[in-house]
Amino acid sequence: MLITPHFLTGVVIASQVPEVAPAALAAITSHYILDAIPHRDYFDKQYLTWRNILLTITDGIISLGLFYWLVPDAHWGYYFGIGALAMLPDVLALPGVFYNQFWQWPIIKQMHSWHTEILQYAWGEQGWGIGLLPQLIIISVAIYFLR
Numbered sequence: 001m002l003i004t005p006h007f008l009t010g011v012v013i014a015s016q017v018p019e020v021a022p023a024a025l026a027a028i029t030s031h032y033i034l035d036a037i038p039h040r041d042y043f044d045k046q047y048l049t050w051r052n053i054l055l056t057i058t059d060g061i062i063s064l065g066l067f068y069w070l071v072p073d074a075h076w077g078y079y080f081g082i083g084a085l086a087m088l089p090d091v092l093a094l095p096g097v098f099y100n101q102f103w104q105w106p107i108i109k110q111m112h113s114w115h116t117e118i119l120q121y122a123w124g125e126q127g128w129g130i131g132l133l134p135q136l137i138i139i140s141v142a143i144y145f146l147r
């Protein structure tokens with residue numbers, strides 16, 4: 001999924017769970033649950049294209065904008081940290097795009113294998129329509145919880 005639904009889900013978890021360990025576990029788990037929903041989060045079938053880089057930058061800016069709009073200053077550190085953990089499997093997948101052997105490292109290999117097996121993509125003609133809808137619903141629910 002895009003950065004925004006993952007990150008905001010982590011932020012909602014942080015807002016509901018004040019203890020770090022269970023919040024961190026829930027945030028990382030939420031990543032795999034959300035990625036199991038059919039979705040679309042990049043163009044073409046290749047990561048490193050200008051359209052994908054622009055999409056990721058825009059997605060990151062939207063995430064930060066919503067974060068600063070929805071989260072009171074007093075909670076920024078904790079909420080941001082748990083939100084970042086909700087993106088961990090994608091962050092850990094990133095070095096492998098540039099250096100393929102990274103995905104063979106212990107622990108990374110298992111996490112990457114699990115992550116790619118769980119990922120459900122919505123390709124084809126209606127890919128963006130069907131693929132964006134669940135993400136927009138997740139973002140809306142997160143905004144509802146954080147408002």
Ligand SMILES: [Zn+2]
Nearest residue numbers: 001035089090
């Ligand atoms: Zn993912």
